[in-house]
Amino acid sequence: MAPAVEVDPGNAGQLGSWDGAQGAFWAAQADRFDRSVARYDAPFLAAADLRPDDRVLDVGCGTGRTTRDAARVAVRGSALGVDLSAAMLEVARRRSAEEGLAHVRFEQADAQVAPFPAEGFDVAVSRTGAMFFADPVAALANVGRALVPGGRLVLLVWQGLEANEWMTEILGALAAGRPLPTPPPGAPGPFSLADPVRIRQVLTAAGHRQVEVEGLAEAEWWGADPDDALAFVLGLAGWLLDGLDDDARAGAVADLRRRIEAHAGPGGVEFGSAAWLVTARRG
């Protein structure tokens, strides 16, 4: 069967995942994922420095929270969100309609190869959506061609694993003592742009200039209480337990619960995280 959307062959695996089970889970948990990273939203939007007439492209927009945030500022302009996940885009479209945002559109597309209109946008943004490209230079060059000369690019990308307690705690428990496969540095995934030197190389090679990389650290909210957070984490990453026998599985879940309880407070369960706020302009 032909794929639902034309993608670069290198992004076929990401399509399978985001347009499959992973995307379905994100779509079902849209509010929680939005809340988990909500503390980054103010600096992210401030960096985009949006104007009422701006035409905004949201790359890897997911369920469209940042697309809608942008559209509420770009009231006389427009916002287009593109993503691989049909299920997440369905949520994005529904939420936009509920909010009466008529100048927002969403399209299922691979941002690496999508035929965006040349110089069709003033600003491109991406909240944790730009780390999954097989060829990030090609992808960010494609996004660059969609920007007017001097157009702004704003990315939020994760810093390294070691700076992101939410990931080390989950992996630490669910690995259950097994060595988990470590992707090679720079491989598509949440941490592919964790190295600021690489960020600058990639953006420069893709034709962007004035690249600035600012470190941010915020707590991420993972649930109202330990039961809530545990169910969420197991829904997200429970597949890591595959292959364990019943005892090892029970031990890993108990370890995860202990780690979650250690991060529970009056505001819910929170883990430390760190991201790079990257800004640049199309050259």
Ligand SMILES: C[S@@+](CC[C@H](N)C(=O)[O-])C[C@H]1O[C@@H](n2cnc3c(N)ncnc32)[C@H](O)[C@@H]1O
């Ligand atoms: C971690 S999620 C972030 C979603 C959204 N930006 C947010 O902040 O909630 C990463 C998103 O990037 C999308 N994505 C990954 N590779 C992509 C590609 N080549 N083109 C378009 N979207 C892509 C995924 O489908 C997914 O929705």
